[in-house]
Amino acid sequence: MEWGLADAVVWRNRALMLFDRVAVPVAVCDVYGKVLMANPAMAAECGTSPGRLRGCDVLELFRPEEAGQVARIAQALRLRHRSRYQISVSWSAPGGTERYGELTADPVSDSTDETPALLVMLRVLGESEPETVPGPEPVTPVEGAVLALLAQGATTGRAARELGLSRDGVAYHLRRLSARWHAANRTELVARAYALGVLAPGVWPPRVRDAGAE
Numbered sequence: 001m002e003w004g005l006a007d008a009v010v011w012r013n014r015a016l017m018l019f020d021r022v023a024v025p026v027a028v029c030d031v032y033g034k035v036l037m038a039n040p041a042m043a044a045e046c047g048t049s050p051g052r053l054r055g056c057d058v059l060e061l062f063r064p065e066e067a068g069q070v071a072r073i074a075q076a077l078r079l080r081h082r083s084r085y086q087i088s089v090s091w092s093a094p095g096g097t098e099r100y101g102e103l104t105a106d107p108v109s110d111s112t113d114e115t116p117a118l119l120v121m122l123r124v125l126g127e128s129e130p131e132t133v134p135g136p137e138p139v140t141p142v143e144g145a146v147l148a149l150l151a152q153g154a155t156t157g158r159a160a161r162e163l164g165l166s167r168d169g170v171a172y173h174l175r176r177l178s179a180r181w182h183a184a185n186r187t188e189l190v191a192r193a194y195a196l197g198v199l200a201p202g203v204w205p206p207r208v209r210d211a212g213a214e
Contacts, residue, residue, distance in 0.1 A: 020050075025122035029105075033058045033118070042122060047094035058120060062089035062103055073105070083107075090128070098128040137196035139177075144208035146173045147193045150186055151206035 019026065025042035027035050038053040046053060046061050053061075065088040073085045090100040101124040107116035139147070142163065149159045159170045174189070181196070183189040193199045200209040 025124075027053065027058060027120045027122075028108075029058050029118045029120050031116060031118065035061075036117065045091065045093060045099075045122060045124070058103070062087075062091045062122070064089055065100075089122075093127075099124055099126065100128060101125040137181075137198050139198055139208070143173050143177060144198065146170060147177070147190065147198060148206045148208055150174075151190045151193065151199055 019037075020039050022039055023041055025039065025045050027038035027042045029035050035053045035056045035058055038050045040050055043050045043053055073087070076083065076085070085105045087103045087105070088100070089103050090098060093099045101122060104121045104123065106119045106121075108119050109116040142165075145163055146159055149162060154162070156167050156170050156174075159165070160167045163170070174186070177183070177193075178189055181189065181192045183192050190199075194201060197209055199206050
C-alpha cells in the first residue's frame, strides 16, 4: 500500500487534533528542552496559550528538584540513549498556587541516527501549602507607644512626659515587654519589636505597624 502526500497530511492533522484533545499536559521539545509545541492542558498549567509556549525552556517553566538529575539526562540524550526519563519538578500554577509533580520525557525520532525530540508529559502530584505570614505581635496601645518612643531614643523621663505616665509606669511596661520577649536591654527590645512586626520598618519617626498591613 502506497501512501501519498495527501494521506500523510490527513494523518498528521488527525494526530495534532488528538494531541490537542489529550487531557494530560503534553509537549514536544527538542533535545535541549526548548518547546516545539504544547497542548492546551500543558499551556493551562503555565497560565498561557500553546502558541506562547513555543520556544520556551521547559526546565524554566517547571523547576527541577535536583539539578544533577537534569545533567545526567542531558548527557544520556547526547549519547542518543533512548530510555524514559523522569524529573521531579515544581512550578507556579495560575493564581499563584505552587504545585509539584513529575515530567516524563520519552525520546522520539524516525531513526536511531537522528537526534531525538522529546515527548514530555507532566504528572501533577499535588499542591504545596502556601506560606502564612504571621501578623505583628500583639501589644497594647500604651506598650506600642512606649516602644515607638524608645526606638526614637527617648529616655524614660521623656516617654513619661509624652504619654502622661509616671517614670515607674514607663519602667513597668518596659519590664513586662523585656520579660515577654526575653530582651536583655533596651537596644534588644527595640530590635525585637522590629523583628516581630510591632514597629513599622522604613519609617521615621518610628510608629506601631498597622495589624492589617501586608
